[in-house]
Amino acid sequence: xxxxxxxxxxxxxxxxxxxxxxxxxxxxxxxxxxxxxxxxxxxxxxxxxxxxxxxxxxxxxxxxxxxxxxxxxxxxxxxxxxxxxxxxxxxxxxxxxxxxxxxxxxxxxxxxxxx
Numbered sequence: 001x002x003x004x005x006x007x008x009x010x011x012x013x014x015x016x017x018x019x020x021x022x023x024x025x026x027x028x029x030x031x032x033x034x035x036x037x038x039x040x041x042x043x044x045x046x047x048x049x050x051x052x053x054x055x056x057x058x059x060x061x062x063x064x065x066x067x068x069x070x071x072x073x074x075x076x077x078x079x080x081x082x083x084x085x086x087x088x089x090x091x092x093x094x095x096x097x098x099x100x101x102x103x104x105x106x107x108x109x110x111x112x113x114x115x
Contacts (some may be wrong), residue, residue, distance in 0.1 A: 006102045013095070 070078035 003102065003106055006099070009098070009102075071115070 067076075071077065072078060073080040
């Protein structure tokens with residue numbers, strides 16, 4: 001049987017995840033449905049393929065060193081992205097080690113029970 005502290009932590013984590021998911025779903029705005037929403041549109045003209053020497057059309061993965069350096073901390077590859085990555089990894093490590101410590105304490109308190 002799990003301890004009260006571990007159960008509280010699990011409930012708080014589940015509530016936090018539910019809140020984040022609810023806020024995420026609430027902030028997205030879906031397209032309004034119309035009578036022809038599911039009808040496929042027929043193209044009226046043939047697609048025109050445009051290729052320039054400077055255009056990245058057709059290059060899904062850009063070539064190395066072909067991008068732009070981040071100008072602001074929130075840009076792709078900026079300092080804030082690395083900070084968020086570090087925070088996420090740090091919080092996951094804290095959660096892992098706190099659950100591991102709680103499991104060790106529970107096993108030490110109940111030596112006859114093996115799960």
